[in-house]
Amino acid sequence: AQLPEFIKHTECEVDLTGETITIYHFGDISGPYAFITQPLLAGLADTIAYWNAHGGICGAMLTTDNKDTGGNPAQTQAHYDYYRALEPKPQLIVLYASGDAELLRNQVAADQIPVIISAGSVEGLYGEDGQTPGWIYATNPLYVDQLGMFCEFVGANPAEFPDPVIAYVSWAGAFGEAAFMPEAIDYCAEQGVKILPEPQYFRPTDTDISTQILNAVDAGANIIYTNSLASGPALIAKTLNDLGLLDEVKLSGVNWALDTSVGLLGRTSLADNGLPAVNGMYGSLPFRWWSEVQHPGVAFNRELATANERALSVQNIAYILGSTLVDLYHEIYVRTVNRVGSLSAITGSDIKETLDNIDYNPLDMYNVNFANGARRSTTGNRIAQMFFINATMTGPATSGDDAMKIPNPDGTNIFVPILVPRTEVQDVPDLRPGN
Amino acid sequence: MEALQKFYRENRTLVTWLMVAAVFIVFYLLTQERLNSLRPSRMVQTTITGLLVGGVYALIALGIVLINKASGVFNFAQGYMMLFGGMLFYSFFSTPNVNPLAAGALAFGTVLMVLAMNGWRELRNLRSLGIGVAAVVVLTLLMSWQGEDVRMLRAIVGGITGSVFVGLFIERFTIRPLIGQPLFTMVLMTLAVSEILKGFVNLIWGSVPISLQIFSGLERLGLPNTIRWEAEFLQGRVVVRTDLLVTFFLALAAFVGFVLFFRYTNVGLAMRASAENQQLAQSVGLRVRVILAVAWGITAILAMLAGVLQGGASQLDLNLPFVAFSAFPAVLLGGLESITGALVGGLIIGLVQDWGNLLYGNQAGTELMPYLVLMIVLIIRPDGLFGEKRIERI
Amino acid sequence: MQAEAVKAPEVRAASSSLTLQVNNIEVIYNSVILVLRGISFTVEPGQVVSLLGPNGAGKSTTLKAISGLLKAEVGEITRGNIMWGNERLDLLSGEDIVRRGVVQVIEGRPLFRHLTVEENLRVGSMTYRGGREFSYDLERVYAYFPRLKDLSKRISGYLSGGEGQMLVIGRALMAHPKLIMLDEPSLGLAPMLVEEIFDIVRNINRQEGTSVLLVEQNAHAALNLADYGYVMENGRIVLDGPAEQLRENADIKEFYLGLNQMGERKSYKDVKHYKRRKRWLG
Amino acid sequence: MEVNIVADREKLNMPVKLRVDNISLSFGGIKALRNVSFDINEGEILAVIGPNGAGKTSLTNSINGFYTPQEGTIYFEGKPINHLPPYKRAKLGISRTFQNIALYTNATVLDNLMAARHIHMKATNLITGAIFYGVAQREEIEHRRRVEEIIDFLEMESIRKTTVGALSYGLRKRVELGRALALEPTLLLLDEPMAGMNVEEKEDMARFIIDIHERQGTTIMIIEHDIGLVMDISHRIVVLDFGQKISEGTPQQIRHDERVIKAYLGQEA
Amino acid sequence: MASNIRPAGVFDTSYAQDMKINRTRTSRFLANAAFVAVLLLPLLTAEGGLGLSVVPAVWVGIVVRIAIYTIAVIGLNILMGYTGQISLGHAAFVGVGAYSGALMARLWGIPFWIAVPLAGLFTALVGLLFGLPSLRVKGFYLAMATLAAQFIIPWLMRYPMERLTNGSRPLEVPDPQFFGFSFGPQVVMYYLIIPLAVLMAFLARNLTRSRVGRALISVRDNDLAAELLGINVFRYKLLAFFVSSFYAGVAGALWAFDIGSLSLDKFNLALSIEFLAMLIIGGAGFPLGPLFGVAFINILRENIIPNVVSNFKVVLPNVFPFIAVADVESSLVPFLFGLALVIFLIVEPRGLAYRWEILRIAWKIRPYAY
């Protein structure tokens, strides 16, 4: 069996038939990030099955070894201790949460285990001073850089955003607070965008956040930026809708915010035009997305998801991350094996060497380039908007009447979200401290 | 130090009130600026939202108080019972055709647990067996009633049946064996039960958030999503969410129901007696096990109600139980034994949270203020606002 | 107020025709401490039976074994059985035993401390099916213990020792027992009340036909009241007989009635140390 | 009545150990004590009797500092002690037993008694206690010896290591007495120490009390309902009724006091 | 309250004998053997100097963690087991210790061997503050007051003190240095932490069997009587909070230096609950309780449950089609953990240490049953 044409791997020079390569990964599967991590696992599982059916990595079969932290850092530590004590020691580990990366940063460096993480906070990747790269690499642009790029976009579109003032309304915690850094505030000010000095935080379990939203609005905000996902952006949109502020305040967020889950959870808070209140939300889109059907990588993912009967809620951003991760693994291992000569001889630092020189597009969905200097996260990003598809599936719906509505057993309608890029892929600014 | 201690002993009330006054003055000074710059609409809005959100806390608190009244145990599992009830409700709510076999099994389990409340020997009683069989049949029919229109009814029956089952199950197999053991063994037991419930819910319903659309029917009843109120003096708009309003009134209704229940039956008295001293209660002939079982059954229903309302107003996911951490201070604030206390405590915590967020930001309202207020109240009233006074007699 | 002065309630179902039979029971605490080593006795219907014995003899344990309270105290009946009529009490749970009409007044006056006096009484009456007569029963108890009436709205946790004792007895009466087991009813009561208590017990026994099993350190009063008596020591019954007979027994006279050889009360001041030796050796 | 006391004291030529001066105590509307005054002389055994709820325990509690009388003063060895917290009064040498047994249920008899040595074991503190060897151990052994003496005296050898929770009512009463003695008090307050005992055991207890009194010269205040016993062992008796002192005097005087007979003794006496 | 019932049957003939920690030769031998075994452990791993590979290296980490947890739980034992004050905020105090230790090293360059006890003292003071309500607040109300610590302290560290603590972001801890000698490698930390843990346990044991300990037990069993019999109850409650937080602080600081990076989320309620579980499973009020509990829960969590789960992973979704594979792992871990606790509490509510005592006595008085 052959992999599709568009996947261009380095040629194998060593035959690994009969061996196995394990993808070690652990993170919060059952806690607040479940909406993201569950599809991630699905994407991994589907793609691994596919890969193994198509020759594996140079003949080596892929397996996974994973654990759940439930969002509890004590568990993170316990699981890490388990992994680092394995024999042979893992050569590469995948993590999901910024908090976990920050916690383990020094330890993985001491144990010489490189880590790939989908999220990215400055501290996890570069330490407190923002200048010391560790052993952690991110497949997303840094959160603070994403905010910077959004400001660029806002500053460049004064007609759409007159007198822009951004309020940072987000979940509390490592992930939620990650983008709110002085560097971002300064950079945005340079772009002519003001960020309110007082961030507003809420918890994933909060029922009502009208106080936080009104605080932001009273302070003059006309844009809300959020570093939350799934229910987070949906709740902000609902609150804006309830308060009748949908027209005055625009909603935007991190790459996780532009996601199917938000569309699904936000389906019942309908604005006056009959569409969910999240309609029109801005955000980062560093990957190709499901609605770009012509793209071969997206098509590949679609086929995979369909073949495995994945629900609509699973066909989201994290599924894509899972599938591309497997492809990235393939490339990393082929390159390293080619250089080292055998699978058993590979160490963590060999993998690190490969990562330090890599420039590759996993499934052609985004670019991973750590060869260009000291940056340890991807840099390509687009600003996009979330809309809902119309009944004829030709484009965004303009109102509830022409939208495609799938009836749900609970009596509501599901609207199908689509993402519309507003910019071309471009590099995010580098807003690490000390730059 | 000695002199200080002596002074404190002699002027305890004075010192306490001075401290409280100091807290209030600091509070005022800290917030004066912010308060003055607020539009009246914000204050009204925050007060209303706070009260409404407090309704759910009150409901959770009510369940905890009930268990405590009946057994002297603080039920830390309340949050997870909420989650479980909510999920169960969701299953019946969003599945148009429930498998009659599953419904039958659930009904059977519940009826069995109810019959065996006081011991399995009751099953030998033919009369109660007959009633039991009839109950199983009726419940099964109700729960597997097909169709979209009876969704609500089906869900209510199913949710209650399932919750009662779980409540009685917990009581029977985890609480009852520990009768007479130290307090914190019981505390740990309820925490262990939480873990089991969490794992179980995760296993059956997965960990991806579920949106429970119970309030989507409001629109069809002609109720708007929000009620908006604009007036001159408000200098702005006040918005009331209908779903929260409904939640609030249901909580109130539950409260009134309880007050009446305890007023017109002896059960309340029996509960208090057996909570205080189970052994003694047994020795005067109270059926402590039945009392305990009834309390857990009712509490499970209350938890389900809270779970459904909270889940409906936000969403159902594994984080839902954390709402209970706002209800815990509410329970203690109101007083562990007091139903009124649960209501008042819930509302106060709701208010405090929202006002805290209004005045301070930085999560101060949600995380800090409830417990800070609790500490202050406990220093003045060690038994909460309406709690029974601890009897110190030697 | 004298008990006789109370208008006698009509004789109701409370009067019992059942016999309590304790057959050779053995009780072990914590599965290690053997406390009762084969105790047998009988309480005929309408009889007053008194159990005497030194501290730690196992009197309370015997009562707990009958009333089923033992189970809650990690105690266990390992041999023998307890019959109430034709039913085996040792197989029933504590609350069922109460519902059969066998009620124990526990020593140490345990109260529902957070409840008021009246609520305590109300709890006591809950198992009695004819519960509509609550206010009548309440009046009856108040008539026995007028002090309780004054205190009826007080939180019982604050009662004085003796007041608590009255309440405990009153609470047991509310359940209309067929067999009432009193564990040291006179404990902590003022002399006047001690007499009254025994009057009350006699009253209940005579007028309502309630059987009485009495554990009492005031042997004088106990033997005056009882029809039959048993003396326990170290988990065994060492002496038994009709009350009149026991009263005449020399040992009983010395150790339980505090009379000297002449039958006069001796002074506590004159107690000599030889007693210690005697006990040690004996 | 006042005159009587003074005369008595002069006769016995004993200083006042504890003076209760006009104390009143109420709980909300409930008056537990009303203007009660009396003295306990050094080295005497004073009995306090009265009907149930008369305020005897409340009186003990007030002397002990558990209750704070709203009015009046309590002098111990001539000094007012009203302002002292309970534990300091214990340090002065006031010790007691409780009517409703209040032992440390989950500790052994030995530990109960050792815990009462607390106020005398001054050398052991957080640090020496943690190091243990040396100072603390020496002290431990020394005080253990004293406790063993008490155990010996009260004939509790066989239950030394038994957890108090497993003892019968009567034995617990005895442990309570032991614990009170372990404080080495100069004033011992006994609240119904013989409730629930048969005559033989009461005799034992009476002997213990008399022994304590004779050997150590401890001043004792005893509350007891067994009037015969009270008459036998006490030097003087104070009678309370409804929170008021209705009589005071020698056993002989009390036995024939009309008011006492009416309120307390009944026709028996 | 927690029980300290010691089964009958221990007889001694002199005070000195009564006072020994290890009463018999066997138990002394066992204790010494265990200590030596623990000391030798790192040498037997692949990373040890001897080049042996008898023990998996992961055990070094596990034992260190057990030691650190044990120190923390000993603190909790003093507060709960001996003094009877329920605490649901112990993790917050461990957090205070960790952060204060780390900050001392970061800000002022205090060497870690001074920073650890100082952090303990500082935490003890903070604990004292939260112990103040214990004067009047009791039972569950006090449990809530300590739960308040679990919310208030992290909040304070997260927002108002963000400058110092980095708020929600991690805080790096400098490598422990001892006169210029780095303690980076885990093995070195091992030889530092283990003896320290033994010492701390020893001190706690002594404290609890001395005058202070008996005062604490009196407070637990009957605070009213204790006050009337010469024990300054408030002082001892505060003392219990003080000592307990001191232990928590030392544990936290050790943890900080051992791991090298701190995050606030770590010291959350879940950890407090875990401490509680460890104490009760081990046996509250028994000197050996903390060690038993910590070891048991660690082994349960890290060895037993993962093994069971990996077996179920394949089976469950096959049997029940509605169960997703991805959920099995995340759901079975709490489920089994909870189940184990429930079963344990029902079978032995007084904890392992209680069972241990009974076994010991049964062994000694064999062949008699009673």
Ligand SMILES: Nc1ncnc2c1ncn2[C@@H]1O[C@H](COP(=O)(O)OP(=O)(O)OP(=O)(O)O)[C@@H](O)[C@H]1O
């Ligand atoms: N829960 C228990 N666990 C262990 N032993 C017990 C328990 N309760 C009582 N005992 C023991 O059983 C024996 C008998 O106790 P019991 O209370 O029956 O005595 P009693 O005759 O009522 O004495 P008293 O007159 O002092 O009340 C005593 O030696 C006591 O130590």
Ligand SMILES: Nc1ncnc2c1ncn2[C@@H]1O[C@H](COP(=O)(O)OP(=O)(O)OP(=O)(O)O)[C@@H](O)[C@H]1O
């Ligand atoms: N803390 C309190 N709160 C309210 N009332 C109290 C309190 N303490 C005692 N009392 C009341 O004060 C009165 C006197 O009680 P006290 O215990 O002193 O009586 P006593 O003389 O010891 O009686 P007894 O012989 O029955 O033990 C009683 O009526 C009691 O109910």
Ligand SMILES: [Mg+2]
């Ligand atoms: Mg007894």
Ligand SMILES: [Mg+2]
């Ligand atoms: Mg009294």
